[in-house]
Amino acid sequence: MNCSGCGKDIVSERLFCTRCGAFILNPQVGKKASLFRRWVATVIDPVLAVVLYFFAAGFLGGVAMAFGMGATLGAIIIVTIGYGIFYLNLLKRGMTPGKWLLSERVVESISGNYPGLWRMILREIIGKFVSGLFFGLGYFWAIWDRDGQAWHDKIAVTVVVQKR
Known part of the structure; x- marks a missing residue:
C-alpha cells in the first residue's frame, strides 16, 4: 500500500507516512503536527489567556465596580468566562486557541474524525x-513515540494533526 500524498510505501502499524507525514487513514485531515509546533501552541494558550484577562479585567472590573459588585466578583466572572470559552473550544472543535492559530487540531487516531465530547474529556482531564x-514522563513520551503520541493521546486514542 502506498501513501496517497507522496507515493511512498506505507510502514505497517503507523498512523502517519514516514516521508511526508500525511495521516494515512484520511490524508485530507492533515499531517502529523511536529512536537515543536505542539509545544508552541501550548505556550500560546496561557500567554493569550493572560493578555485577554487583563483587557477583560480592565473593562469588566470597571463595570463591576460601577454596579457595586466588587472587584472579586468581577474577577470570578472573568475567569469563569475565560475558562469556559477555552474549554468549550477545545471540547467542541478539538483545538485550543493556540492550536487554532497554528492550524492544528486533535482527531481520533482510528478515523481522523473529531474525537467527540467524552473522548476529549478523557484526553484533557484523565489523560x-x-x-x-x-515528572511529566507522559508528555515527553511523544518524543520517542513513532507517531508522536503522548500518554494522553494514547489513552484517548487521538493524535494532533496540522491541517492542510
Whole structure:
C-alpha cells in the first residue's frame, strides 16, 4: 500500500507516512503536527489567556465596580468566562486557541474524525493527569513515540494533526 500524498510505501502499524507525514487513514485531515509546533501552541494558550484577562479585567472590573459588585466578583466572572470559552473550544472543535492559530487540531487516531465530547474529556482531564505523573514522563513520551503520541493521546486514542 502506498501513501496517497507522496507515493511512498506505507510502514505497517503507523498512523502517519514516514516521508511526508500525511495521516494515512484520511490524508485530507492533515499531517502529523511536529512536537515543536505542539509545544508552541501550548505556550500560546496561557500567554493569550493572560493578555485577554487583563483587557477583560480592565473593562469588566470597571463595570463591576460601577454596579457595586466588587472587584472579586468581577474577577470570578472573568475567569469563569475565560475558562469556559477555552474549554468549550477545545471540547467542541478539538483545538485550543493556540492550536487554532497554528492550524492544528486533535482527531481520533482510528478515523481522523473529531474525537467527540467524552473522548476529549478523557484526553484533557484523565489523560493529561496521567501524562503529568512521574515528572511529566507522559508528555515527553511523544518524543520517542513513532507517531508522536503522548500518554494522553494514547489513552484517548487521538493524535494532533496540522491541517492542510
